[in-house]
Amino acid sequence: MSKSLEQRLRDAKAVLDKVDGATTRHVGKLAPDVEKQFKTIAAFASDVDHWIGMLAARSAAHALLTGLEGHADANDDVPLGAARAKYQHVRLIGVQAYLATKWALADRLVGMAGHVLCVRNSLQDPKNLPQLVSHFIGSKGPDSKTAAVAFYSLRQSFGWPIAVSYALRNHFVHDGGQLNGVDFFDGPTAGAGFKISTDGWARIEERAKSYGVEPTHHRVGAAWKPSAGDDLRAVLDVCERETDDALGVLVGSACHSIMAHVGFVLGED
Numbered sequence: 001m002s003k004s005l006e007q008r009l010r011d012a013k014a015v016l017d018k019v020d021g022a023t024t025r026h027v028g029k030l031a032p033d034v035e036k037q038f039k040t041i042a043a044f045a046s047d048v049d050h051w052i053g054m055l056a057a058r059s060a061a062h063a064l065l066t067g068l069e070g071h072a073d074a075n076d077d078v079p080l081g082a083a084r085a086k087y088q089h090v091r092l093i094g095v096q097a098y099l100a101t102k103w104a105l106a107d108r109l110v111g112m113a114g115h116v117l118c119v120r121n122s123l124q125d126p127k128n129l130p131q132l133v134s135h136f137i138g139s140k141g142p143d144s145k146t147a148a149v150a151f152y153s154l155r156q157s158f159g160w161p162i163a164v165s166y167a168l169r170n171h172f173v174h175d176g177g178q179l180n181g182v183d184f185f186d187g188p189t190a191g192a193g194f195k196i197s198t199d200g201w202a203r204i205e206e207r208a209k210s211y212g213v214e215p216t217h218h219r220v221g222a223a224w225k226p227s228a229g230d231d232l233r234a235v236l237d238v239c240e241r242e243t244d245d246a247l248g249v250l251v252g253s254a255c256h257s258i259m260a261h262v263g264f265v266l267g268e269d
Contacts, residue, residue, distance in 0.1 A: 006055055008248040009048050009109075015255040016045035019262050026266045034265075037115075041258055044112045054105040061098035062240075065194070065233055068094065072190035088188040092177055095232070099169040102240065106132050109247050113254035132243075133166050136250070138211045154246050159217030160208070161242035164226065164235065167207035179203065185232075194232040201228040218242065 003011070020042035023035055030038070068078055068091060077084040080093070114130025128134075136154045171177060177184040177200075184200035186192045196204075205215075218224065220242065226235045262268075 003248065005244040005248050005251075006052055008251050009051055009055075012251050012255045013045045013048040015259050016042045016048075019259055020045065022262050022266055022268060029266065038258070038262055041112075041115050044115075047108070047112075051105060051108055054101060054108070058098060058101040058105065058240075061094060061101055062236075064094040065091075065098065065236075069190040069193045076189050078190070087190040088185075091185070091194070092172070095168075095177065096172050098236065099165070099172055102243070103166070103169045106243065106247060109251055110135070113250040116254040116258050117250065132162060132246070132250075133211050136246075137162050137213060154249065155213065156217055157219045158242050158246040159213040160215050161218055161220065161239045162246060163208035163211045163213040163217075164204060165239035165243055166211065167204045168232075168236075168239075170207065171204060186229075196228050196230050196232055196235070198228040201226075201230075 019038060023030070023038045023042065027035070069087065071078045072087050073084075076087045078087050078090050080090050110130050110132045114135065118130045118135055137159050171179070171184060182199045182203060183197055184203070186195040186197045186200075215225075220238060224238060226238075
């Protein structure tokens with residue numbers, strides 16, 4: 001993409017401020033419920049700085065993973081803040097922190113974009129709030145939740161990297177990276193680094209496919225085929241780039257759509 005997600009967010013803030021300004025200039029001209037809806041969307045501008053801070057937090061978590069195995073001592077301990085802990089435990093903490101932060105940010109951004117791109121009942125049901133996988137990537141997205149063009153283009157262009165990232169997030173956050181005696185990594189020591197085990201990858205691939213996405217649903221190119229034996233960090237890097245671009249598409253589409261719509265409704269087009 002031509003712009004980073006951070007720049008997309010800064011652009012979104014400027015557009016949302018314009019939406020707020022337009023509705024303020026024409027106060028009373030709109031039906032009360034419509035004016036309230038426009039104001040609700042515009043109010044997301046106040047969250048943008050926090051979202052940008054979450055990008056920085058995600059980067060900090062990623063930095064914890066970089067070269068971690070190289071800091072192991074003879075006891076397989078590595079630094080964790082001012083203390084030292086076993087490599088496998090710090091590796092788990094770092095991956096969990098990274099994925100949890102990444103997907104918390106995704107939920108926030110999709111929550112905003114969903115006010116424009118998703119059907120109204122999704123916004124009113126607290127058990128079915130707009131989410132990236134369920135509303136824009138998963139197989140049931142267009143049936144009742146999302147504008148068809150938004151669903152189809154994102155699923156075909158970014159579906160597999162997003163599904164892999166989401167499967168990793170669920171496995172590490174909910175399962176701790178191990179389930180039914182199967183470890184995600186190829187070993188617990190620094191010698192294994194971040195190498196993905198055969199059974200560990202099979203679990204992720206199966207879970208990603210369960211979201212209704214296929215390995216062909218991406219724009220990365222035929223050479224990108226994550227598999228057992230890969231370094232997880234390399235997989236995370238590709239998934240981050242593709243997820244960020246997908247989120248940028250959603251945020252940009254939602255903000256520019258609402259700005260154009262408000263302009264037409266208020267006669268400022």
